[in-house]
Amino acid sequence: MSGYDLVRFFDGSTGWIWAAPQSQIYPMLRRMEQAGLISGDEEARGPRLTRTVYSVTPKGHGELVAWLGVAHDAAPPRDPFMVQALNFDMIDAGDAAAVLEAFIAEQEKAAAEAEAHRDRLLRRDTALLKERLTRRDPEDHERIARLKAHVFDGIARVARVRAEWAREGQRLLEE
Amino acid sequence: MSGYDLVRFFDGSTGWIWAAPQSQIYPMLRRMEQAGLISGDEEARGPRLTRTVYSVTPKGHGELVAWLGVAHDAAPPRDPFMVQALNFDMIDAGDAAAVLEAFIAEQEKAAAEAEAHRDRLLRRDTALLKERLTRRDPEDHERIARLKAHVFDGIARVARVRAEWAREGQRLLEE
DNA sequence: AGGGTCATGTAACGCGTTACATGATTAC
DNA sequence: GTAATCATGTAACGCGTTACATGACCCT
Incomplete structure (x- = not known):
């Protein structure tokens, strides 16, 4: 490239x-x-x-x-959003709920995009995958596509869990 | 401090x-x-x-x-592990499974630690939380502890989902 | 002629990592 | 006395972000 x-x-x-x-x-x-x-x-x-x-x-x-x-050590975490969430008790509950709302929208958008890409990979409908598969045994194509799709499926699932978690947070704030 | x-x-x-x-x-x-x-x-x-x-x-x-x-834009993603997973088709399936195994162990350790910390917060059993609560209305103590515990509950849940996802990846590699 | 795309760069600044470096105080 | 802990720094290097900067080619 x-x-x-x-x-x-x-x-x-x-x-x-x-x-x-x-x-x-x-x-x-x-x-x-x-x-x-x-x-x-x-x-x-x-x-x-x-x-x-x-x-x-x-x-x-x-x-x-x-x-x-080989397995590599995980990078040290640095999650600004979780720093916000840990200190929601310092701010107005309505403001905190709005921050969570934006987070939920962002996570659901990310999940939808990852799911769409997962499905494109399963259909072998992306230029990069097609190009890579030309150099592989056709017997392996299905397996390779499913492996790559699984990565995006994982990204989507994590985003869905985070969105659900944030909704629970909104309920906790209302109490 | x-x-x-x-x-x-x-x-x-x-x-x-x-x-x-x-x-x-x-x-x-x-x-x-x-x-x-x-x-x-x-x-x-x-x-x-x-x-x-x-x-x-x-x-x-x-x-x-x-x-x-206020809500902030998410940081651009930079996930070395997912780069590995996306390219597992380039390496030996056994090596890939071992990389996933290390990932699973790491995620489950993180989940267990986050769950333990969540429970300590619910019991109001951490020095920092105790110190913070001294300046708050006792009526709010329960709510604040639950809000903070919820953050670590979210971290734990995401780690569990990732571990489960990695186990599915190992199954896909065996095919 | 003009806008969109192709194509490649530079500069300033701050953050993160690794490693190096020093010395005081406390507890055993 | 000696080891652990308390306490504070510096230096080199690379990566990431934002902004600036230039010009060619293609299509209408």
């Missing part, structure tokens, strides 16, 4: 899992190329405009597979 | 929600004092050792209450 492709990539479904701002893409591509993890090919896109398409090198692929295969 | 108190504070139950490394505490205290959000009092702790105890100023309290009372 080119830097520009990656910007759009992180704006799409991958963005539910890992966000990356445009300003980080280009410096990071150069650092990764220097480290030998990816290599760039210049492509002409008109007389004056070029784009650089990067590919993962064998070294980069090896490091990725190694990283994928 | 003093800087040292805060280091231990973030190592305790608050650490499930917001972690802060020791190296950030002291510079941040000075920046917050400069901003007028907190003020420090020097206390002698022996002939040569002093500690600085910080209190929230009215300005700091006001900003906190204002922040607590």
Whole structure:
């Protein structure tokens, strides 16, 4: 992919899992190329405009597979919303309920989006999945699609649980 | 609290929600004092050792209450574990199952700790809650304890859902 | 001719991580 | 005396955010 492709990539479904701002893409591509993890090919896109398409090198692929295969420590938690919720007793109950309402809307939107993406994956209806499956045994296609769909199913389920939890919080505030 | 108190504070139950490394505490205290959000009092702790105890100023309290009372945009997601899970098809199924196993253990440990803390809060059995309640109407004590306990109940529930989801993932890998 | 998209960058600032570093006081 | 705890800092480095900045190409 080119830097520009990656910007759009992180704006799409991958963005539910890992966000990356445009300003980080280009410096990071150069650092990764220097480290030998990816290599760039210049492509002409008109007389004056070029784009650089990067590919993962064998070294980069090896490091990725190694990283994928071992468990990593969880990142230290940093959850501003829970800090808010822990201190709802400091503010007006109506304000707290409104904060929860916004949280519920956000979680249900996230859940709906994750569910929609899960279903697209099950139908093998996304460009990225189709492209990946071309290099795989057709016997495995069903299994791979279900594995990837399961990830988005998990994201959706967590969001639903959080929304339900927030609704209970609203009931507690009314007491 | 003093800087040292805060280091231990973030190592305790608050650490499930917001972690802060020791190296950030002291510079941040000075920046917050400069901003007028907190003020420090020097206390002698022996002939040569002093500690600085910080209190929230009215300005700091006001900003906190204002922040607590409005909904904030969610932080962009950045979930390394989900990146792993999305690419389990690139690695050996046994390795993937082992990564999930570690995840399950971690989530169940987190859930158990959150549940234990929830129950301590319901029994009003934590130093911080007791201290906070001294400045509140006894009629509200039950309600406040239940609100705070509900936060940890939510953390526990999410962790249980994640663990159950990971177990399903292990079953999918076996196919 | 103009707007939308393609394409690539830079700069400033703050936060988070890891590691290093020092010394006083208390309890055994 | 010595180990644990109390107490406070600094430095280097990378990542993330916001904002700024430029220009080519394509379609109507």
